[in-house]
Amino acid sequence: MGNNLGEFADLAGLEGQELLTALGRRASSIKPVGPDGVAARDYIRLVHRFDPEDEITRSLAACLT
Numbered sequence: 001m002g003n004n005l006g007e008f009a010d011l012a013g014l015e016g017q018e019l020l021t022a023l024g025r026r027a028s029s030i031k032p033v034g035p036d037g038v039a040a041r042d043y044i045r046l047v048h049r050f051d052p053e054d055e056i057t058r059s060l061a062a063c064l065t
Contacts (some may be wrong), residue, residue: 017059024063 005011011022027040038046041064048057 020056020059021063024060027060028064 005014005019010026011019014022024041024044027044030040033039044057044060044064048054048061051057
């Protein structure tokens with residue numbers, strides 16, 4: 001993702017907290033883990049633990065289910 005958010009119907013046009021909430025929902029919905037055994041939602045939690053003051057990962061982590 002990144003500059004191609006418009007390609008995703010559920011993310012197109014979203015900004016700020018609405019975008020973060022949608023991304024958190026999307027990460028939570030990805031059930032298969034990657035080849036390293038870590039799920040998308042767990043990567044967000046790991047990055048948030050690394051830098052708990054980062055506004056984006058703090059907001060994303062709060063949106064995870």
